[in-house]
Amino acid sequence: MAHAVVMGEALVDLLETGTGDERTYRPVLGGAPFNVAVGVARLGGHAEFVGSLGDDVWADRAERFLAAAGVGVGGVRRSGTATTLAMTTFTGAEPQFRFYGEPPSYALLEQADLDTDLVAGAAVLYTGSISLLREPFRGTAVRAWTTPGPLKVFDPNVRPSLLPDTAAVDRLRRLAEEFAATADLVKLSSADVAVLYGGATVAQAAARLRTIGARAVVVTQGPHGAWLDGPAGVAQIPAPVVAAIDATGAGDSVMAALIHRWLTAGPPGGPARWKADLAFALAVAALVCERPGGAVAMPTLDELRSRWGELP
Structure with a gap:
C-alpha cells in the first residue's frame, strides 16, 4: 500500500472551556503534523509519523494514540524531556496558541534518526509547522x-x-x-498569508509561491472555503455551511484529506479533479469544526458519508 511520511510535532493542546473567570483546560493530543497523520489514517490511508516525543506519560499516550489510529510509529524517537504544552484560547471557534516547554520535545529529531529508505519509498512526504523553527529538526526535515x-x-x-x-x-x-x-503542494491559511505577506491578498500570496516553484498552492479561508492556484488554473472552492464550535485541526484535516486522495488516486491532473479533491477536503474540515478539536476530531469515511452523503 502506498504510504505517506508525515514529519513534525506532537504535543498536548490545553483547550480552554468555560466563560468569564471560570475557565478550565481540557488536554488533548495535537500538533499539526500529528493531526495530519491521524487524519490520513482515519480516512483509510497509510501514514508513518516521523518525529520526536518526550519521556513522560503524554508521550506514551501520543505513541499509543498513533498506533491505535493505524499510524506507523517506526519513525518516532523518544527524548529525555517533558512533552510540550500548547495553551489554546479561542476567539469564536478560532484557536490561538501559546507554547510551553524548553527544549521543545517535538524538535529533537536528529538527522541520524531519519530512516531515509522510509522517506524514499513514500508516495507523499509532508512536513512543516512549528518544528521547522528549531534545530535539530529543521536540518532533519531538509534532509x-x-x-x-x-x-x-x-x-x-x-x-x-x-x-x-x-x-x-x-x-x-x-x-x-x-x-x-x-513543493508539489503548499497549503496555507489566510491567517498565514496575513503574517507572512502583510497586505497581500490570498491570490497574490499563492501566485508568488507558484512563481518561485510550487506546483500548486491552496489557501484555506475558514467558512469562505479555499483558494486554489495550480497547474489547471485558479479557482475559489466554497466550504459547506456549518455551526463551527472549534476550528482546531481544521486546516490539518484539509491537508490530511488531500494526502489521502493523492495516496488513493495520485495527484490531480485537470481542473475537475482538483476541484473535487478540494471539495472533499473542505467537507472533512467542516465536520472537524463541528467537534471539539485536535486529533480526536479527525473523521472516518463512514462518518463523512453519514454527515454529507456521497462526496466527489
Whole structure:
C-alpha cells in the first residue's frame, strides 16, 4: 500500500472551556503534523509519523494514540524531556496558541534518526509547522525534503506567538519559500498569508509561491472555503455551511484529506479533479469544526458519508 511520511510535532493542546473567570483546560493530543497523520489514517490511508516525543506519560499516550489510529510509529524517537504544552484560547471557534516547554520535545529529531529508505519509498512526504523553527529538526526535515522519490507537500502553519519580531517573520518567510520552491503542494491559511505577506491578498500570496516553484498552492479561508492556484488554473472552492464550535485541526484535516486522495488516486491532473479533491477536503474540515478539536476530531469515511452523503 502506498504510504505517506508525515514529519513534525506532537504535543498536548490545553483547550480552554468555560466563560468569564471560570475557565478550565481540557488536554488533548495535537500538533499539526500529528493531526495530519491521524487524519490520513482515519480516512483509510497509510501514514508513518516521523518525529520526536518526550519521556513522560503524554508521550506514551501520543505513541499509543498513533498506533491505535493505524499510524506507523517506526519513525518516532523518544527524548529525555517533558512533552510540550500548547495553551489554546479561542476567539469564536478560532484557536490561538501559546507554547510551553524548553527544549521543545517535538524538535529533537536528529538527522541520524531519519530512516531515509522510509522517506524514499513514500508516495507523499509532508512536513512543516512549528518544528521547522528549531534545530535539530529543521536540518532533519531538509534532509528528508531533498530525498528523491515522494511527492512533497508543505504547510508553514504559522504561529505568531513564536515569532517575536519582524526579523523572526522574515526568517520564517524565507524558510517557507525554500520549501515551497520544490513543493508539489503548499497549503496555507489566510491567517498565514496575513503574517507572512502583510497586505497581500490570498491570490497574490499563492501566485508568488507558484512563481518561485510550487506546483500548486491552496489557501484555506475558514467558512469562505479555499483558494486554489495550480497547474489547471485558479479557482475559489466554497466550504459547506456549518455551526463551527472549534476550528482546531481544521486546516490539518484539509491537508490530511488531500494526502489521502493523492495516496488513493495520485495527484490531480485537470481542473475537475482538483476541484473535487478540494471539495472533499473542505467537507472533512467542516465536520472537524463541528467537534471539539485536535486529533480526536479527525473523521472516518463512514462518518463523512453519514454527515454529507456521497462526496466527489
